[in-house]
Amino acid sequence: DLGCISREALDQAITEQILQLRNALQTANRQLERRVQERTAELEAALQKLEAVNKLKSNIVANISHELRTPLTHIAGYLELMVTGDLGPLNEEQVRTVRVLIRSAERLERLIEDLILFSVTERGDVSLRLQPARLQDIFVTLVERIRQVASERKVNFEFICPPVVPIVELDAEKISWTVYQLLDNAVKFTPPNGAVRLQVENIDSFVQVSIQDTGIGIPAERFAEIFEPFYQLDGSSTRKYGGTGLGLALVKKIIEAHGSKIEVISTPGEGSIFRFRLKASPRAT
Numbered sequence: 335d336l337g338c339i340s341r342e343a344l345d346q347a348i349t350e351q352i353l354q355l356r357n358a359l360q361t362a363n364r365q366l367e368r369r370v371q372e373r374t375a376e377l378e379a380a381l382q383k384l385e386a387v388n389k390l391k392s393n394i395v396a397n398i399s400h401e402l403r404t405p406l407t408h409i410a411g412y413l414e415l416m417v418t419g420d421l422g423p424l425n426e427e428q429v430r431t432v433r434v435l436i437r438s439a440e441r442l443e444r445l446i447e448d449l450i451l452f453s454v455t456e457r458g459d460v461s462l463r464l465q466p467a468r469l470q471d472i473f474v475t476l477v478e479r480i481r482q483v484a485s486e487r488k489v490n491f492e493f494i495c496p497p498v499v500p501i502v503e504l505d506a507e508k509i510s511w512t513v514y515q516l517l518d519n520a521v522k523f524t525p526p527n528g529a530v531r532l533q534v535e536n537i538d539s540f541v542q543v544s545i546q547d548t549g550i551g552i553p554a555e556r557f558a559e560i561f562e563p564f565y566q567l568d569g570s571s572t573r574k575y576g577g578t579g580l581g582l583a584l585v586k587k588i589i590e591a592h593g594s595k596i597e598v599i600s601t602p603g604e605g606s607i608f609r610f611r612l613k614a615s616p617r618a619t
């Protein structure tokens with residue numbers, strides 16, 4: 335019985351127990367490490383596969399988009415010949431029909447351009463051609479274009495810009511595309527009688543561009559998702575509003591390539607603001 339165990343024997347028994355436990359712990363640790371290594375290797379392999387699949391996907395998108403462009407150019411070319419009467423006279427109804435076809439072809443062209451741009455940026459970083467520019471100058475054409483789109487949809491559009499805006503180093507083509515994309519969304523997601531505003535502001539050493547609408551808005555928990563490629567808030571919005579879900583993914587990439595970030599502020603049912611800042615060029619004003 336317990337009373338008979340000598341102190342030495344007890345110490346030894348305890349030491350043995352401790353040693354056994356330590357060994358068991360070491361074995362368990364080694365097993366755990368091995369498992370972590372195995373899982374890490376598995377995950378790495380899966381990640382590599384995923385990257386390969388992604389690359390393949392954007393190559394496919396690139397190839398298909400280029401293939402789509404050629405026949406579409408033919409369609410657009412012949413429609414143009416028809417509507418100008420070069421292929422013989424058309425009656426009024428035929429002219430109207432051909433105009434609808436021309437508009438649809440133009441829309442397809444834009445979607446294909448988006449896809450091509452997307453596949454290019456997906457394969458690597460966005461390459462920029464930076465030049466000093468004044469925002470109000472590069473916005474002239476797109477403001478005219480969006481004014482027309484907005485008035486067709488009975489949406490009020492205004493462009494606000496201070497008389498003096500500092501020069502900014504930017505890729506004019508990509509920034510115009512970005513702002514047009516944001517304005518196009520703003521008009522698209524705003525019901526008739528709503529308003530869309532493009533505003534340029536000087537804030538410290540930055541020029542801020544914001545695109546504001548009084549449209550359907552976006553719930554806060556969706557702010558990150560809408561910048562994912564092919565993401566659209568819901569299936570029904572796809573049918574109701576059209577689009578590819580690529581616009582914002584590209585907008586984000588282009589703005590980030592300029593060393594800035596795109597911000598969104600929105601309240602469902604009230605409207606949204608998308609905005610970004612560009613650093614004023616220190617060389618000139």
Ligand code: ADP
Nearest residue numbers: 519520523551560566567577578579580581582
């Ligand atoms: P697309 O417009 O082609 O669907 P985008 O990438 O431009 O794709 O936008 C992704 C989604 O974000 C849209 O489908 C829409 O659900 C939402 N969204 C974008 N802009 C707005 C806006 N101004 N107001 C409300 N929802 C918007």
